[in-house]
Amino acid sequence: MIYLTRKAEFSSAHYYWNEAWSPEENDRVFGRCANRNGHGHNYTLEVTVCGEVDPVTGFVVDLKELKDILEREVVRVYDHRHLNLEVPEFAATVPTTENIAVAIWRRLDGRIPHAKLYRVRVYEMPDLFADYYGEA
Amino acid sequence: MIYLTRKAEFSSAHYYWNEAWSPEENDRVFGRCANRNGHGHNYTLEVTVCGEVDPVTGFVVDLKELKDILEREVVRVYDHRHLNLEVPEFAATVPTTENIAVAIWRRLDGRIPHAKLYRVRVYEMPDLFADYYGEA
Amino acid sequence: MIYLTRKAEFSSAHYYWNEAWSPEENDRVFGRCANRNGHGHNYTLEVTVCGEVDPVTGFVVDLKELKDILEREVVRVYDHRHLNLEVPEFAATVPTTENIAVAIWRRLDGRIPHAKLYRVRVYEMPDLFADYYGEA
Amino acid sequence: MIYLTRKAEFSSAHYYWNEAWSPEENDRVFGRCANRNGHGHNYTLEVTVCGEVDPVTGFVVDLKELKDILEREVVRVYDHRHLNLEVPEFAATVPTTENIAVAIWRRLDGRIPHAKLYRVRVYEMPDLFADYYGEA
């Protein structure tokens, strides 16, 4: 069993806001992130898959295929987008780093041929990241 | 003469748009950056000042003071903001990396005691940055 | 269950020395680290907490609160300090990267509301780090 | 139990090729990596060992000794070498990142005094790495 990790990047806008709360409550809980004009980040995504190494190719996963899946399922949907306004899973869910990691897991799980999705790591900033290993 | 550089960071949203153009023209020139919902970045700012080293303190510039100036003049104004919508210099100027570097120069020039502003560098992404050395 | 990691930094002096040994024995085991004048490092701390994502806020932990805890419990105590001379847990314990990771765990464990401390990682240099997951 | 990680680097040439296949099949599966003239990388190796912290020294492992083992068992053999042509384990095995991680595990396992080899991580590029935790 070997674990292979590939990085990808996307640059997106977002804000934190709970419609059920007053503006004051949003400010108190979310601070500067509650600015409805939005702000943004260069997100770094690390996707780890695991499996047996194919003895003929030496691959756990076809890297070109993995890159294409990340591009199609995540980067094309999130990059240069406003997460709250344009990405359906954040219409009613706050796009925190934690929730972005869970959402990317759901986008990728079951779509990687010959390997198992093991971990999704999302960096919002170089000094802050979230890891998700699936529902269990 | 010695050159001292200090980094700071801000996370902002922006888009590229020219009101004088049709949406098609904006799309053609600005591509995915023309999305009016905005996207965003973790910007890294490097400010270089130069001057003589004070023989008593060993400083070109008081670092605490420099940090406070960057915080007050730039970070507090740009961080967690939408550059087009909330920062006055980008109301009618496209917030490209080049223009952000020039704008930060204008915010800082003449405000650093005992040292001369030498260069403003702005990274929009780790693989793209602009340098500005002043008007001349 | 999601894992959230936040980084912090501190710059400290230290040396390696065992009072029960001769200077020669200290030199043999600790090499250049046995210099009693001390040397120092920019340490990077990565603290990982885990828990359920709060469905309302999208947070495992309040980031501002986590940052304040790291600042109060670790950075304020270690930063710009001599670990052997000024930090009580290293009065009689060699401040190796391993022991610093354990000491930071003990400072943080039980102090993070709503989340469980999962891992403490300490980098002494970019090419050397220690991970501690608790006593068990 | 604590985990200590040390990095090392080596710069090597390699190519991907399966002698049992036609050139066309090699091109189809391995793409640009199938160029028999070779290409190369700056590999980064992260070796993690685990064990109890020695209460006297504060070490899980003697760092100088660990560095010497990595140098002797891996860096001296791989650095400034063509992996396919000069490193025996890749004479008949494709030197993918996955296979390099497994090969380095086999070179190191059982050779680190007082500590257990826990993980071998190999970066081929900053955005691609493989982890191996041993045969089980």
Add this chain to the structure above:
Amino acid sequence: MIYLTRKAEFSSAHYYWNEAWSPEENDRVFGRCANRNGHGHNYTLEVTVCGEVDPVTGFVVDLKELKDILEREVVRVYDHRHLNLEVPEFAATVPTTENIAVAIWRRLDGRIPHAKLYRVRVYEMPDLFADYYGEA
């Protein structure tokens, strides 16, 4: 006048060898780099152009166009190639970091619309790079 820098990467094999010298002389001068099987690196290229900012677009240079030029003139020619064996400028010139910087300058100079090539920087390793500013 503003300076804009864009990075690109290529992974290549190379060796250092002077046909006019004996193998012993090559070994003495070039050390481990004289291994004729080749070794390799992940090179990082930073290309800096300068010019006036277009007041309408906010661009010194069209970034998409610059990226395409770097891709076509450099990356497609050098990446996943053996520099000595497959890149014409290194058939009789040692592909040192210095010479690679000069060669990339010659490939790019005069090909960037609306801006002037200012500097070519090539990293062979994170701790070694060469800068070239043109012939003058």
Add this chain to the structure above:
Amino acid sequence: MIYLTRKAEFSSAHYYWNEAWSPEENDRVFGRCANRNGHGHNYTLEVTVCGEVDPVTGFVVDLKELKDILEREVVRVYDHRHLNLEVPEFAATVPTTENIAVAIWRRLDGRIPHAKLYRVRVYEMPDLFADYYGEA
């Protein structure tokens, strides 16, 4: 003319203190750096030399020789040392990043065969560095 830069690292302790001042004045000017127990950093040194590329070797400078000079003149003297207490140039000069850059220039200038020392850059932290280009 080409510019070649090589990095090196050293880990040292230091403090900022002016004997002519009261403790209160030292605290006011130097803040936490005035702690006489010392603190420390992982310093990164970037040394840039310039010259003509030797047409036979492709070198501005022999890299092995440059590395040995940095090691002998700087790293061996500063690394794992207390700058104030053990390095003569800081006996009466505050070891600020600016002064360290100037001191390293003086240690290296005139000692690099076949090339001219162009710039000494010293990082005290990843977000703070000083550049020195010589006395003129």
